[in-house]
Amino acid sequence: MKAAVYDVEGAPDVLKYVDMPDPVTGPDDILIAVEAISIEGGDLINRRSTPPPRPLWIVGYAAAGTVVAVGSNVRSRAVGDRVTAFSMQGSHAERWGVPAERTWLIPDGVDTAEAAALPISFGTAHHCLFTRGMLRRGETVLIQAAAGGVGLAAVQLASQAGATVIAVASGTQRRSRLLELGADHVVDRTGNNVVDSVRQYTHGTGVDLVIDPVGTTLPASLSALAPQGRLVFVGNAGGGSLTVDLWPPMQSNQTLMGVFMGPLFEKPEVRASVDDMLQAVAAGRIRVVIDRIFPLANAAKAHEFAETAKPLGRIVMKP
DSSP: EEEEESSSOSSSGGGGEOOOOOOOOOOOEEEEEEEEEEEEEHHHHHHOOOOOOSSSSEOOOOOEEEEEEETOOOOOTTHHHEEEEEEOOOSSSSSEEEEEGEEEOOOOOOHHHHHHHHHHHHHHHIIIIIISSSOOTTOEETTTTTTTTHHHHHHHHHHHHTTTTEESSSSGGHHHHHHHTTSSEEEETTTTOOOHHHHTTTSOOOOEEEEEETTTHHHHHHHHHEEEEEEEEEEOOTTTOOOOHHHHHHTOOOOEEOOGGGGGSHHHHHHHHHHHHHHHHHTSSSOEEEEEEEGGGGHHHHHHHHSSSSSEEEEEOOO
């Protein structure tokens, strides 16, 4: 098979497109003929800053395609099934071996590009908003990096849950799209102070909940919270320090919660929420936003675009 691999961490050009042996799968695994690969924030961070455990390392958390082989213990999947999958590495390839319990069946009406991007973006947004953030109808939520995959999912899910949504993005050109997807207010962070804008929109009270996938924006996120508000931070897309002064939030009785989704996708409630959202895409109730599609052979250019072009939604690659 062909795959995008790297030997040493670094800039996107460390990725090489080479021939690799097909994956060896175990009794609990399935083998997927990959048709679409979603580039996730963790893929970029790993390639940029995590030394690979061995040469010719295949990065990648998310992909979708057709099952071409099943392990002897697998009863829930069959050859020919269309599936989307999450695993901790290996998606940047023509073939991907993953545990069957880390896959979801793709409903009719959902294409593989949408399916590849959905579990991490919408699964993460749902968990942050409702399981951890305990968002309730009528509350106000601030969503940092609202033009990213998790942000766009959170905007839609929070709006449909009856919350008032304040979305933060860079550049005025994204405003109309975020409003269309359910945002009530959009703050262009390049020309506006986010905390001041939140105070204006909330008449000085602050928001009930913040979803922050950036990390470097944590001080602003805390300042935008109302007393007794909740902050859920998920990942560190900004790549900086996560150090914050905890004295003010303690005085305001605020709650800070961290989310790392890697070990959570095998939990029944998380798996069920992803199944439900795949059905919602099929029914047209939510939309997976894909900015651009690259060939897997151009993985270095795809990673560079994902890192530098400030895309609206996910970047997808196809073998």
